[in-house]
Amino acid sequence: MEEDDDFEIEHVEPYSCVFCSEPIEDENAAVTLTATWMPHWRAAKFSPLAQDFWCHSACLQKNWHGSWPWEPHVLFGVDTGDDRDYAESLALTVARPEDRADIEDMLGLAYEEGLHRSYGSDLVEEVLPFLTVLDPALLTCGTFYVMADMDGQIAACGGFTREAPGSGEVIEGVAHIRHFATHPDFAGFGVGSRLFQHCLKEAKAAGLREFVCYSGLNAEGFYRTLGFKRENLIEIHMAEGVILPGILLRRLI
Numbered sequence: 001m002e003e004d005d006d007f008e009i010e011h012v013e014p015y016s017c018v019f020c021s022e023p024i025e026d027e028n029a030a031v032t033l034t035a036t037w038m039p040h041w042r043a044a045k046f047s048p049l050a051q052d053f054w055c056h057s058a059c060l061q062k063n064w065h066g067s068w069p070w071e072p073h074v075l076f077g078v079d080t081g082d083d084r085d086y087a088e089s090l091a092l093t094v095a096r097p098e099d100r101a102d103i104e105d106m107l108g109l110a111y112e113e114g115l116h117r118s119y120g121s122d123l124v125e126e127v128l129p130f131l132t133v134l135d136p137a138l139l140t141c142g143t144f145y146v147m148a149d150m151d152g153q154i155a156a157c158g159g160f161t162r163e164a165p166g167s168g169e170v171i172e173g174v175a176h177i178r179h180f181a182t183h184p185d186f187a188g189f190g191v192g193s194r195l196f197q198h199c200l201k202e203a204k205a206a207g208l209r210e211f212v213c214y215s216g217l218n219a220e221g222f223y224r225t226l227g228f229k230r231e232n233l234i235e236i237h238m239a240e241g242v243i244l245p246g247i248l249l250r251r252l253i
């Protein structure tokens, strides 16, 4: 057998419907779909795809629910090509106590990747164990959220509390930003930003007036794009003798 005979080349009909597989005869009753996402999230990142497929308009109307798996590893958006659509397709829910282990696993990956951008390895190693343990109150406060994909994989977490982290102090009208983190495989696609917009809406509805955020040096840029202003450099005391240099930021709600 020739070496090339090992490969079977499947013939692909260029103009058949991705839903019903029937040929598309009337192009006026057909729609082009652009596959915009190839989520290789266990291996690498989501990679944008720019591949066109066809379907009957009637099949699209019957099948389209915003996003869906066409094959196990492919998601489509219709003619958008916009990265932000992906964040919209994730489920956003209030975090529950039973989510703790999954959130903490995700925090480990997110902080490890993020902190290395601004801090030395020794310090990262020292602070990681503290940053990856969630305050149990966050999982019952009702304003700490998770975003997950259709397989239930946690893509991000974050929220706000009236109580200041550590001291528990409450100041009228003030909310504290808590534990915003995005799984490295989902980072850079507007997921954190969507989560923040949700917090903003909820905080406004609750009559709060100002967000305060104790940020790591690595995340200042993220908070600035969300409208926060730097107040000053701070030292975040993680535990006896364990200090993370950070930044205090504020934003009106």
Ligand SMILES: CC(C)(COP(=O)(O)OP(=O)(O)OC[C@H]1O[C@@H](n2cnc3c(N)ncnc32)[C@H](O)[C@@H]1OP(=O)(O)O)[C@@H](O)C(=O)NCCC(=O)NCCS
Pocket: 110, 111, 113, 114, 115, 156, 179, 180, 181, 182, 183, 186, 187, 188, 189, 190, 191, 192, 193, 194, 214, 215, 216, 218, 219, 220, 221, 222, 223, 225
């Ligand atoms: C910071 C973090 C939550 C951002 O999440 P994300 O889902 O990747 O953010 P988004 O894709 O929604 O980015 C929103 C905007 O912030 C910008 N941004 C995100 N991370 C940034 C960074 N580290 N520096 C500068 N800008 C950043 C994006 O470019 C984007 O800008 P645009 O709207 O102008 O395009 C994520 O990188 C992370 O988990 N970091 C590690 C954990 C951490 O340090 N959390 C902060 C706790 S204090």
